[in-house]
Amino acid sequence: MESDIYRPLGLTDDEFDLIVHHLGREPNLVELAMFSIMWSEHCSYKSSRIHLRRLPTSGPRVIMGPGENAGVVAATEDISVALRMESHNHPSAIEPTQGAATGVGGILRDIFTVGARPIALLDSLWMGTQDNPQSRWIFDGVVGGISSYGNAVGVPTVGGEIHFAPPYAENPLVNVVAVGVARTDQLVRAVASGIGNHVVLLGAATGRDGIGGVSVLASSGFDQASADKRPSVQVGDPFEEKKLIEACLDLLDAKLVVGIQDLGGAGLTCATSETAANAGNGMRVWVDRVPIREAGMTPMEILCSESQERMLAIVTPDNLAAVLEICAKQEVLATVIGEVAPPDEDGPYAGRGVLRAYFDGAMVAEIPASALADEAPLYERPLREPNDFRLRVQREVDVPADWREIARGVLETLTFDPEAIYRRYDHMLFRNTLVTPGADASLLAIRAPEVGSTDLAMGLAVDGNQLWSRSDPRRGTLAVVAESLANLACVGATPVAIVDCLNFGNPEHPEVMWQFSEAIDGITEICTVLGVPVIGGNVSFYNEAHGIDIDPTPVVSTIGFRPLPAHAIPDARLARGSVVLVTTGETPSLTGSVFAAIAGDQGGAFPTIDLERLRHLLSVVASLVVADELINAAHNLGAGGLLGGAIRLAQLAGQGLELEYPDASAEALLGEHPSRFLLTTEVPQALLAHLSQEGFEGVVIGELGGEKIVYEDWLSLDPPRRHPIGAR
Template sequence: MESEIYRPLGLTDDEFKLIVHQLGREPNLVELAMFSIMWSEHCSYKSSRIHLRRLPTSGPRVIMGPGENAGVVAATDKISVAIRMESHNHPSAIEPTQGAATGVGGILRDIFTVGARPTALLDSLWMGTQDDPRSRWIFDGVVGGISSYGNAVGVPTVGGEIHFAPPYAENPLVNVVAVGIAETTQLVRALASGAGNHVVLLGAATGRDGIGGVSVLASSGFDNASSDKRPSVQVGDPFEEKKLIEACLRLLDAKLVVGIQDLGGAGLTCATSETAANAGNGMEVIVDKVPVRETGMTPMEILCSESQERMLAIVAPEHLEEVLAICEAEEVLATVIGTVTPPDEEGLYAGRGVLRAYFDGVLVAEIPAAALADEAPLYDRPQQEPAEFRVRTDQSVLPPDDWHPIALEVLKTLDFDPSSIYRRYDHMLFRNTLVTPGADASLLAIRAPGVGGTDLAMALSVDGNQLWSRSDPKLGTLAVVAESLANLACVGATPVALVDCLNFGNPEHPEVMWQFSEAIDGITEICTALGVPVIGGNVSFYNEAYGSDIDPTPVVSTIGYRPLPTHPVPDPRRASGNVILVTTGETPSLSGSVFAEIIGDRRGSFPAIDLERLNHLLGVIAELVTADDLVNAATNLGAGGLLAGTVKLARLAAKGIRIELADASVEALLGEHPSRFLLATEKPAELLDYLRNEGLQTAVIGELGGDSVEFEDWLQLSIDIGVA
């Protein structure tokens, strides 16, 4: 092709040759743009699919798994829960408010696309340290975008986490989780079934915002020209989204659509090709029938635009008038833009479903739908273990003469007061929230419109720890999953599924691909051992700035069920009595800890986890929290170890704690391991007997009361210490 124009679109020489082979000719510019966005890293997962296949994805409750718009797990025989996790990292670095807001909008559409009503959001935010003005601007914009969109559209943000660290100054991470509830019989898949059915575009008019977003932003790192990428950031309208939610759910409830798909990354090109390919059919699209909000838009711009608040519905002719009437009643624009076609019977594409796009009566694109949606190249990229990974020796650190400065530095590194963030979110919409933000996990009643309530509640947690994952991508990521499951246990829930958001650097760097593959192995190992299926997720590559990759940052969100509480759920905010440390007996480690990062020591081996013992411990904690009144608070120990966990418990309880330790070592206070819990109880003798009968290691280490956090006579801190 002249001037090799495909290269600026992110396609390689070999990929262009493959396109020519699949088409039997060179593509025109419209077709080339369509391939470039569908074969981008963001849409095709061409560098990660070979590794993602190792994840366990099936389970007794799984209804929809990876490959659908959202994962779905059964709650009862009539009600299901949909969950999805996505990233909007690169757009949020360019335009923080719109980048984060449209991330929320997109993931909500993934939920109601499968027929579920969105009921909750969670987020995982990774920003540069707040002594940097630009990082403060990004952080404030991201939180503002999430709150303004979620609050306006009417979906509560019920939990999340925030991390501040230097690697994320130029490339922040904005990971969002959405959950919805549906009648199981109302679930729908993204299929363009039935030749002759209408293709109907619902929602906002199409503009030039977001063009090239998945290829320009999500499939490249940042450099001095990053400001030029601002046009690739979409602009969201939460009020349009709210109307779209209600219209789509009415259509699905009345069973008026054959299939439905949201227009997110790659816009109309993605929605048409994926729904057609999923059904094995073709599609004809009349591009100039697409409502636009800007003059002079070309076919390429319309097909590639990522304008928000749009859906594609497949509608049988006999239902079209009713569909249009419902959309008019909900004030949602609905336009027939095409027709589902059968596979070609003869010619170059015989036996294949072909996507054909027309503009002003002229055929502007003719591509087999599967070539766009399913046949991107699959790369097994080179991997290289970093040279420093095996240069390790276990280190033992002597206790300091003065603990105070070390404790303050550890606490300063962590964020213990997310209230300044979640106060900007409405977390009580729908009145389902049983445990509010700030606890280890969120807990919501499961109620479905049209069916009513159930006797179940669902727990949700979102977790990441880049220090663990950097220290050992496999064991550290395994530990991240363990911590997320431990958070569910703290509100009495048993896990049923996991979704992930895998944030890594440039996949063309062998060290990054090694980190990624190791992280997949870590998730696979623990999820297989504990029977937790991975039902969906997202891979975000090219998180780099000026040639420097971020730390490997896999983030996971877990969902679990428990009986609907009949009495107040144990909560650190109501903690009283004695403090008991319970563990499987495994030793906490300084490797990958906050303390090790502060002193600049990356040596040592990250601790392995006995998964059988962990599974037993999680079951015991969940049973204690749900069974009786032995426990009034439960929290697990993660980053920052016993020091951070104790301060967190004291701050949430608004009470002091005095801790007595048999071992006053640095490892005991600042070492980290996800299989340790602090329990608060007014009945220590009974609780100790119960735990010991379960074969767990226990010790009464403290008592709540007073107005400070004290570790014997060698460390005293005020309750509100460590606020970021």
């Protein structure tokens, strides 16, 4: 086959030869297209799988881990929580509104695919600075896409984070987290078992809007010419998604499906090959039975389309009539498009389950299902530590004499008020939200129509810090996880699992792969020591524009449980009294800090974290929050250090703050380290005594009140605007 046919599809010469080996012949064009999307970086993880294997993925609460549509952990003996995190970066750069909206729609389907009702969304957005018109257009479109889809589909956006930095001007990051709850006995996996069972396509008709969508856009470099791919961005319909949610949950509740799978990246090709491969079976698919919304669609287009709001269900013949009845009641289109087939008994694929696709009576594709789903090439790409890394870590950040001017610049970076964004999201749907957006973490009651009410709440946080990860991908990423766990402690939750979204540049660049490998080691280290498994995630490579890679940007979302509060929840927006600093005793550092970024200094060694001390401190803070006796607020210190965190606390509380801290050095005030908290209390001596008993030294650093935020004679900020709880 001519190379000008398969190379534009993203396949290399070696990959084409491997396809020929799997088939025992050259592929036709339909088969070649199917391999190209399934073996894309986005779908196959061919550059990352070898590293992801190092992550700890098991634990006493883990029910489903990596490899499933969503990770699932046990909340109680009978109730489970599903968690998933995904990216929609390149589609959002090309068409911000639909790119972000369909990212939300896709991740919601991952949740109800395992049998859970979606009850919450969080997002992590990384945008270019807003003095750039294109960045403003992208940002406004992304926020509009998230809010319009989430609000319309009826799933609240309960938290998140927003970052603005130059590396994300043309390659923004849109990372979305979805959470759902289910009865454990209702969980289902993506398997096409039962020879002769029907393959039923549910949901929207198939169009050309998603052909070569996320599977292609997220698997190659990015430049201005990528705007020509705008038609490849899927178009979402949240009302169709809402009907699909209810229909699928009804089907699962009635136990009418054997297996179910979302049609996300790689569309029908992915859903059919993965479900068949998971069961070790084959599948016959009649492509011309697929409902289409555009005339003249070819088999290749139908098999590769990533049109939204579609699911694939495996149904026994006895249950088909009931399935069609429920779908008709929910006004969801349901069409039998195939059947589960046994593995071949003889011929070139003897002993293997084969996916065979037919169109107008002719077979247009014949591929072993596992070749598509499980046998993509596995690359151990070259790693290379940057030439200047060792030199950078051997020196300290240079602190100029006029560092207080830089300090004011640090504080200016922290003045962005996300309230205008949160107001576009409905965060009170289901009335589960106990701590609303704007706090260190969100807190939700665990309840839904399918599971009723429980006496548990779950804390949810999503965090990233590209300055930390850029300065030291291993230690910095470990610190990102530590900060997210610390944010959970601020709402009283004990962590049980994390998911991640690993956003990196071009994996063909050895320095990028070194960054990625180091980040994996950082996550592995802290999660192993603290016993917090990684139950799922997403790798997003090729985040670059014009050949320039973004900063390494691993983002993690953490989940933890706590008793359902019986009283007002300690919250920074209710803070009053004395402000107490408590730490693990480790020294903050300017390396990787906002201060260093503004100063233009990337030197220094990123600080280490005493993980055992951190584990104990997280437990102490979470216990204080749950008890609600000694403190009225807890706030984790991250970006901006002590000074930035204290000012943020005062702003959230809507009060002035007279800050008194004896160490007036730049390192003490603006150095960063995730193992520190600010606690506010009206009984400071009792709190200090309690901290001392736990082995920690606390110190009162100021009092809330007054009309200004004041420190020494060089910092005086105007009165903060009050942020009442419930206004978000």
